[in-house]
Amino acid sequence: MISKKIEEAFNKQIMEEENASRIYLSMASWCDVNGYPGAAAFFHRQTQEERFHALKFLQYINERGGHAKLESLPQPTLEFKNIKEVFELSLEHEKYVTKCINNLYELAIEEKDYASQNWLNWFLEEQVEEETSMNDILDKIELVRMDEDGKRGFFMLDRELKELGDLPFDED
Numbered sequence: 001m002i003s004k005k006i007e008e009a010f011n012k013q014i015m016e017e018e019n020a021s022r023i024y025l026s027m028a029s030w031c032d033v034n035g036y037p038g039a040a041a042f043f044h045r046q047t048q049e050e051r052f053h054a055l056k057f058l059q060y061i062n063e064r065g066g067h068a069k070l071e072s073l074p075q076p077t078l079e080f081k082n083i084k085e086v087f088e089l090s091l092e093h094e095k096y097v098t099k100c101i102n103n104l105y106e107l108a109i110e111e112k113d114y115a116s117q118n119w120l121n122w123f124l125e126e127q128v129e130e131e132t133s134m135n136d137i138l139d140k141i142e143l144v145r146m147d148e149d150g151k152r153g154f155f156m157l158d159r160e161l162k163e164l165g166d167l168p169f170d171e172d
């Protein structure tokens with residue numbers, strides 16, 4: 001059985017993961033209409049991954065005797081300056097989610113909830129991976145000489161992103 005505090009905090013994290021999922025869906029849509037099919041595929045994969053994270057929290061709360069409840073979500077950003085900004089905002093958002101997970105871990109320590117600490121380890125590792133992958137893509141964007149709207153030079157990188165987008169994601 002989880003404590004009320006853990007139940008509430010984990011419920012808030014369902015919202016954060018769903019919110020991340022919608023942010024990426026909006027980015028995928030922007031990439032779709034702005035001629036970045038590879039980046040679109042990448043963000044379509046990200047949106048699925050975040051939805052899977054939300055489901056993981058939902059199932060955990062219910063399994064441990066709580067009640068997972070959905071909250072309303074803010075409208076995500078619809079327009080971006082260029083493709084670089086899309087990835088910059090993605091990295092920023094992943095860093096924010098990492099903070100959220102760290103806070104949950106801290107709460108689980110305060111509550112002496114060892115099972116939840118153990119369960120959160122998967123998310124700690126996941127956040128390291130997510131930040132690394134966004135960082136790597138941004139490093140590559142830096143190497144590409146961009147014109148004003150960020151289109152030129154992105155062609156090869158877009159193909160690489162398509163490959164990443166086609167990868168199945170880790171479900172365990």
Ligand SMILES: [Fe+2]
Binds near residue numbers: 020053
């Ligand atoms: Fe996530």
Ligand SMILES: [Fe+2]
Binds near residue numbers: 020
């Ligand atoms: Fe993420």
